Amino acid sequence: MPEPVEPEPAPARPLKVALFSGNYNYVRDGANQALNRLVAFLERQGCTVRVYSPTSDTPAFEPAGTLVSVPSFSIPGRGEYRVALGLPERLKRDVREFGPDIIHLSAPDPAAHSAKRLARQLGVPVVASIHTRFETYLEYYGFGFARPLMEMMLGRFYTGLDEVFVTTAAFGETMRDAGIIRTEPAVWSRGVDKGRFNPKRRSPEWRWSLGVGDAEPVIGFVGRLVLEKGLDTVAAAVAELKRRGVPHRLVVVGDGPARERFEALAPDAIFTGFLDGTNLARAYASMDMLLNPSTTETFGNINLEAMASGIPVVAARASGNECLVTDxxxxxLVTPGDITGYADALQRYCTDPLLRAGHGKAGLAAAQAFDWDAINGAVLSRYRDLIATKHP
Structure with a gap:
């Protein structure tokens, strides 16, 4: 008798996902870029995603998914960012009519607190992802004394969720040690677009246009020009190199509210302003090293982009960097605040082209493992597991 044929499993049902974001597309940063990539991936898999976020009349880029505006107010002193208010009844009704299979929260703001309660009323899983170390920001704006209170508030938000996504296992341990999360988190890593970021983008012509000579080592800084990115450390490290007489050029890619202060601290630096797309990729590949002293990142996207571009990274020894950069x-990797340590590391790369080429090549090889579709596919799989097991 012929062997019985096993029936093929039924195709997975497309999901409806409601995502709540504090900043989905009105300012461009690594966190909302990751969220938009996730949403675009989910929609390619047949899912429907409805995103609830503060919006702007002049967004930084076109959003993935369907974007619904949430009432918000500007943060005093940081007017480019907004805080989402609690959900009015019309938006709660909008969520109910959408009928999500799962609700994903990405910022611990009042709208997300409302959405967390709404998920319980609807009987659907509710998850959160941690993109920013909000508790560390207070140190940079004179409110370090309030950090324990902030950690307590964050812990209250992340308790009682079906899942919390962190960028790395080590970062998850940091959050558990601080009491901000109390259960074993899931890892939602990050990827890099290797078609865009690669060493072939290097352009001597671009360097010449900035007035950089062929033999001048370029130290690159990439990111929003805000205090929590470690701008003071960048300025102090390159000032130490100048004091030592080490030839170099600092090229700063990005813009932000602290630009004027940074320009005063680093008067010899070249400021390109904001770059994106292939212009950003060309800038990375045309640098000789990246300097990233930030300790507030949950995952150093700029580290990964630099590695994919074939250049070494000098970074703070912090959870968002240690997961990518191998000392x-x-x-x-340098102890945060150790200006001499940063200057020593930069000097080695500035004066040893073979060392920086070898470390750049090693970084390029390491970056190949970070594939966006595989990483976002793991999130979708976790969504399905939670729907099946916790809220069937």
Whole structure:
């Protein structure tokens, strides 16, 4: 008798996902870029995603998914960012009519607190992802004394969720040690567009246009020009190199509210302003090293983009950097605030072209493992597991 044929499993049902974001597309940053990539991936898999976020009349880019505006107010002193208010009844009704299979929260704001309660009323899983170390920001604006209170408030928000996504296992441990999350989190890593970020983008012509000579080592800084990115450390490190007489050029890619202050601290730097797309990729590849002293990142996207561009990374020894940069192999990790340590690492790369080429090559090889579709596919799989097991 012929062997019985096993029936093929039924195709997975497309999901409806409601995503709540504090900043989905009105300002461009690494966190909302990751969220938009996730949404675009989900929609390619047949899912429907409805995104609830503060909006702007002049957004930084076109959003993935269907974007619904949430009432919000500007943050005093940081007017480019907004805080979402609690959900009015019309938006709660909008969520109910959408009928999500799962609700994903990405910022611990009042709208997300409302959405968390709404998920419980609807009987659907509710998850959150941590993109920013909000508790560390207070140190940069004179409110460090309030950090324990902030950590307590964050812990209250992340308690009682079906899942919390973190960017790395090590970062998850940091959050657990601080009491901000109390259960074992899931890892939602990050990827890099290797078609865009690669060493072939290097352009001597671009360097010449900035007045950089062929033999001048370029130290690159990429990111929003805000205090929490470690701008003071960048300025102090390159000032130490100048004091030592080490030839170099600092090229700053990005813009933000602290630009004027940064320009005063680093008067010899070249400021390109904001770049994106292939212009950003060309800038990375045309640098000789990246300097990233930030300790507030949950995942150093700029580190990964630099590595994919074939250049070594000098970064703070912090959870968002240690997951990517291998000290002495793909770059150098430095104790936060150690200006001499940063200057020493930069000097080695500035004066040893073979060392920086070797570490850049090692970083390029390491970056190949970070594939966006595989990473976002793991999130979708976790969504389905939670729907099946916790809220069937």
């Amino acid at each position: 002495g192999d793909t770059g150098a």
